Amino acid sequence: MxxxxxxxxxxxxxxxxxxxxxxxxxxxxxxxxxxxxxxxxxxxxxxxxxxxxxxxGDAAVRLAGSGAVQNRRIKIENSLARWRDEIGVPIYFALYREGEVELVAVADTPSAPAVEEWADFRETAHAHAIGQCLLGQLDSKTRQDHLDRYPVESITPYTVRNRQALLDRLGALGRMEPLVERQEYALGTVCAAIPLTAGSTVAAMAISVPLHQEDRLLPAIERLRTEIGALFSSVVLSISI
The missing domain is CATH 1.10.10.10 (Winged helix-like DNA-binding domain superfamily/Winged helix DNA-binding domain)
Incomplete structure (x- = not known):
């Protein structure tokens, strides 16, 4: 070898x-x-x-490309871990690529665990903050296509009621405003997500905290937004290619 x-x-x-x-x-x-x-x-x-x-040959080129993508993923995971330790909450990074929600990396700790993926994140974008944040960045046609394939359905008693309610929520958000979701995907958990802008790439980061710590949510997501947005823009663009 x-x-x-x-x-x-x-x-x-x-x-x-x-x-x-x-x-x-x-x-x-x-x-x-x-x-x-x-x-x-x-x-x-x-x-x-x-x-x-x-x-x-083509096989060598593909091998080199997959190694480069893996290196970029490791860079993202290391960055997430650093900010997880700084802020003290689980941090998630996802892309919307080829019609699907792709959860790229998650950084958590035993004392601050990530939300368990008990219902497929790809099929329940309407019910969690990072999915809603990604959907909010899509053009109308692409968003409607996604919701045709993955209809709005109740995941918990707090999940957005129907497609129109979801579209109204997304339409009311400011361009860089954090999207907050309370117990819509997992009972006892609140989440917030922010969009990441890098060319035409649709990406987002999110955090989660237990419901009884909800007062930590907005300060934490605001710190994430202001301090690492520029850092991630180049990484997001490179891993999406």
């Missing part, structure tokens, strides 16, 4: 490709071993061979 990775790294350093003998010299591998690995990597789609030179 290590020898194959060395070969891939060597090929990647030559935008116009490189022949087997040159790759063997650069990696320090015996020429027969180099030929064997190059054939295997080409067969698996990690390399392409044209006119005696080797180039990165």
């Amino acid at each position: 290590q020898r194959a990775l060395r070969l891939l790294e060597a090929v990647a350093s030559h935008r116009e490709g490189a022949p087997a003998k040159q790759l063997a010299r650069e990696t320090g591998l015996p020429l027969p071993t180099t030929y064997h690995l190059l054939r295997t990597l080409t067969h698996e789609g990690y390399l392409l061979r044209e006119k005696g030179a080797f180039f990165l």
Whole structure:
């Protein structure tokens, strides 16, 4: 595995490709071993061979791309953990991508646990703060399409009553105003979410606290909004690509 990775790294350093003998010299591998690995990597789609030179194939490009996305996710998770510790509440980060709510990362602690996903977040966007915040950023047609696929239904006795009530709530929100949800998804829990703006990306962050600590909710979400909005805009844009 290590020898194959060395070969891939060597090929990647030559935008116009490189022949087997040159790759063997650069990696320090015996020429027969180099030929064997190059054939295997080409067969698996990690390399392409044209006119005696080797180039990165589609499989290698996909592998590199997935690694970059993973690194960006780790960066987001580390940032969430830092602000979780600063503010002392669970923090959630989500995107709306390809017609679905995607919960990318959650940071919590045993003493401040996140809300348990007892009903699929993708199907219940109308009932939780981060989902409502994402829906609020969509254009009318996209929002209506989402609600056609995932109708407004009661999750708790406090869930928004119907589609029109939800649309009225979203329409009344200011552009960067936090969206607050009280026990609509989980009894005994209140949540608030803020939109994150980065190009055309639809993203949001949210926090949750127990109902008896509701007085902490707005100060905490306001601190989150003012202090990390700029930090996350570049990260949101990069992970959405």
